[in-house]
Amino acid sequence: MKSFANVNARDVKDAVNKLREPNAVVVGGGSDLLGMVKDHLVQPDVLVNLKTIRGLDQIAAKGPEIHIGGQITLDTLSHNSMIRGDYTVLAEAAESVATPQIRNAGTLAGNVCQRPWCWYYRNNFPCFKNGGSKCFSITGENQFHAIFGGGPSFIVHPSDTAPALVALDAKFRVAGPSGERTLAAADFFALPKVNAARENVLGKDEILVSVSLPKTAKGTRSTYHKVLDREAWTHAVVSAAMVLEMDQQVCKRARIVLGGVAPIPWRLQKVEAILAGQQITPELAAKAGEAAVEGANPLAKNRYKVPLTRNLVRRTLLEMVA
C-alpha cells in the first residue's frame, strides 16, 4: 500500500481539525477504504482514524430519540435488542451486509458513506466518480446500474443501512470546520445531477458523526428485504426498507425506500400515499407494486430490475401484514 500516516482522533473536533491536513481522508472500520487505497482509487497521505473517539460506538436513549454513534459496528447494531425490537428494519439491514467479518469491522457511518461499487469506478475507469466526465455504464455493462434517478452517472447507492435510515426518518449529525449541523437522512444523499462526483452533501472536510431515530409510533412494524444475485456476501440487486404504522388491519402511514435501484436511497412517496389509511389486501399490494416502478428508466441490461422491484414491493407488503 502507498505510505501514509495514521492519526488517531481524540474527539470529533480533533477529527475535523486533522482532516484539514493536506490529502487527509477519514476512516472508520476500513473495510471499504483500505481496499480503495490498495487499488489506487484513494491515495491519502493521512488517515484520520475515528475508532479512537471514545463513546462514538454507543447507542443511547435521549428523551424520545435514540442516538447511535457512527462508529458502532454493524454487528453490534444488528444485535442490539432495542434496535431489533423497535427499529427492526435497521437491524435487518445491518445484518444483511456482506459477511460476519465485515460486520464486525464495518461501522454504521462507513456503511452510509461507502463509495459506489460500480465496476467501472472500482476498476479505475476515468468516470465521474474518478474525476472524469463520462459514465461508462450507459453503453457498457449496466446490469447492476440505476433504473431511477440516473444521469449523468448511473451508479446505485450501495449502502444497506441507508434505505432503512431514510425509511425511519433518521436525522444525521454532521461535523465540519464551522461546527455541527443536523439534517434529515433524505437530505444527506444527493443525486448525480446535483454532484456527479459524490453521493452525498458532505464537504471534503466534514464527517458523519451520529444518527438519531425518532420514537416509533404505536403499532409500527418494519422490515428490510434484500434481493441478491447469490445467497450471501454481496450488495443488493434490489432491496426494500418498509416501515408501516398499523392500526389493527389499517395502514395509517407507510414509509418505503428502495436500495439498489438509484444513485440515492429511493423513496416511494406515491406508494406511501396509496397505502395510507387503507387495509393492505393482495389487490392493494399489487397496485403498490405497479406504482413503485412507475417512471422507471432502465438501461439495456437491467430491465429485469423493473419486475423484480414491482414484485419485491408487493410481496414484502403482503408478508408484513400476513
Added chain:
Amino acid sequence: MSKISRRTFFEGTGAGIVAGAVPLRGQQAPAPAPRNTIQITVNGVAHKLEVEDRWTLVEVLRDHLGLTGSKIGCDRGECGACTVLLDGKSVYSCSQLAVWMNGRSIETVEGLSANGRLDPLQEAFIQHDGPQCGFCTSGQLMSAKALLHRNSHPTAEEVRAGMTGNICRCSNYNRYVESVLAAAGTLSADAGGRKA
C-alpha cells in the same frame, strides 16, 4: 539464534541494497514511511513492535511474527483466508491496519491447539475431510471458532450463515459445515450428515 532462513537472508540483502543506494541527481530520497510502536497480544503472548502505519495486520502476523497460518488470498476483504479473532470476534486481518491493534488481543490459527492437543474443531476438520488444498482452512477454522463462541450449538443453517465470509475454491463447503456441526455436537443424520 544463528539460523538463517530464506526470509532473513532476503531481508538482509534487501537492507544492504537500500543502504547502499544513492539517490539520483535531482531526485529526493522518498520520505520514510510513518511508523508507530504498538503493543499487542497474539495467542496470549504480548509483543511490542514498531510497525509502518500502512502495514496490515496479516502482514505483521506473517512477515514479522512468523505466524504464516493466516493466508493472504485476495487482500481485499473478499475471501476470508486471513480471518483471525480480534478480541474474540472474527475479522479480515488483511483489512485491518496493524497500528489500529494497539492494546488489542488477537487469536490466530496457531493459537487453536493447546498443550500439544488440537482444538475439537481441528479434530473435526480432519475427521470430516474439511480441507482439500487447505489454503482456506485456517480462515474457515477461525470463522468456525468465532461462530461457536457466540452460538455453541448451531444448526446447519446457522453454520452456513456464520461462515459466509470464507470462500473455498475447492468448494468443500458441505464438509466444512459438517465438521463444525460435528465439533459442536449438533451433527445428526438429517442435519447435514454425509451420506455415503
